[in-house]
Amino acid sequence: MQQTLALVVTTPPNSNLTTSAINLIRAAAKSGVDIVGVFFYQDGVLNAAKNLSIPSDEYQTLTQWQTLNREYAVPLYLCITAAEKRGLSDGLDKNVASSIDSTFTVSGLGELVELTSNADRVVQL
Amino acid sequence: MSEAIPNNITDNMTSNRTVAILNTEAPFSSATGKESLDTALIFGSYEQAISLFFIGDGVFQVIGDQNATEIEIKDYLKTFSALGFYDIENIYVCRESLTERNLPENFHISNIQVLSNKDFSQRLHQHNVIFRF
Numbered sequence: 001m002q003q004t005l006a007l008v009v010t011t012p013p014n015s016n017l018t019t020s021a022i023n024l025i026r027a028a029a030k031s032g033v034d035i036v037g038v039f040f041y042q043d044g045v046l047n048a049a050k051n052l053s054i055p056s057d058e059y060q061t062l063t064q065w066q067t068l069n070r071e072y073a074v075p076l077y078l079c080i081t082a083a084e085k086r087g088l089s090d091g092l093d094k095n096v097a098s099s100i101d102s103t104f105t106v107s108g109l110g111e112l113v114e115l116t117s118n119a120d121r122v123v124q125l
Numbered sequence: 126m127s128e129a130i131p132n133n134i135t136d137n138m139t140s141n142r143t144v145a146i147l148n149t150e151a152p153f154s155s156a157t158g159k160e161s162l163d164t165a166l167i168f169g170s171y172e173q174a175i176s177l178f179f180i181g182d183g184v185f186q187v188i189g190d191q192n193a194t195e196i197e198i199k200d201y202l203k204t205f206s207a208l209g210f211y212d213i214e215n216i217y218v219c220r221e222s223l224t225e226r227n228l229p230e231n232f233h234i235s236n237i238q239v240l241s242n243k244d245f246s247q248r249l250h251q252h253n254v255i256f257r258f
Contacts, residue, residue: 008256042160042258082160109167117142117173122254 004034006119008112009044013054013061017125018047022064024123029072037075037115040104045083048076050101062101069103077107077115143174145252148183152202153193158186159201161258166204169211176215177208178249183258184222189233205234219245 005028011017021038029035040047047061054060068074078100080090090106091098100106116122146165152158168175179187186202193200208216220239223230230239240248249255 010258041164042157081163085156109164110171112164113168113171113173116144116168116254124256 002032002034003121004036004119006036006115006122007038008122008124009038009040009047010042010124012043012046013049013052015043018044018061019059021123021125022061022068024125025068025072025074029068029074035072035074036119037077037111039077039079039112039115041079041082041109041112043086045078045086045088048078048083048100048104049088051099066101066103076104077111078104079109079112080106081108142254143176143252144168145176145178145249145255147178147180147249147255147257148186149181149257151182151185152191153196153198157258159199159204161256162201162204164256164258165213166207166211169208169213175213176217176248176252177213178217178219178245180219180222180245182222182226184218184226184228187216187218187232187234187237188228189231191233202233208234209236217245217248 005025007021007025009018009021011021025035025038046052047065050062052062065076069076083090083100083106088099089096090100146161148158148161150157165175165177187205191202193202208214214236216234216237218232218237218239219242221242223239
């Protein structure tokens with residue numbers, strides 16, 4: 001039976017824990033584990049900010065998430081309450097442009113409950 | 126038919142799953158305490174088995190007679206009273222953490238069980254999933 005894994009990312013894009021999460025997901029996906037989803041909460045929501053420009057010699061976290069989503073179809077769920085608290089917007093308000101990358105699925109804490117009950121293992125770094 | 130059996134096993138595994146939330150930070154230095162409580166309440170509203178653990182500076186979150194209106198922050202401590210509404214009754218506090226901080230066992234919520242390091246650890250390890258805040 002294929003094993004399933006869910007991840008919770010609570011650290012910002014410049015944290016090495018986020019890099020470790022990306023490396024873990026890639027390694028798990030390559031070895032045949034089904035990644036049911038990554039949930040972004042607390043400062044982890046900043047990973048979804050699309051307007052950040054990181055110097056080219058630094059680790060490009062957003063590009064890494066986009067690659068994981070494209071290559072392994074890893075769903076990326078964003079807690080909108082935590083995101084809005086940190087100044088991100090989903091663009092539903094006509095006066096404010098969306099600042100969330102389209103790779104991410106806007107959701108809420110209920111998604112964390114779903115992932116927790118669906119995955120064989122839940123990892124938070 | 127051969128596929129139905131492993132699915133049933135998975136269902137049994139996940140339906141008995143217990144979740145622990147381990148709180149390690151003081152209440153008002155960041156949004157961590159509030160976001161932890163929000164998580165607990167959501168799991169409670171989905172009728173999932175969930176327990177709260179407080180250790181280290183996390184014990185400050187349950188100490189009584191705090192007045193957050195003195196600082197520019199939302200007083201989320203009042204929301205702890207909603208735990209009972211969702212039948213979240215397993216709340217554990219580390220005795221050593223209280224002693225190290227010279228804190229009395231004066232809490233703003235009921236149902237708290239103060240446990241020794243050993244009992245705290247044993248109780249925590251009875252859970253399938255641990256979220257740390």
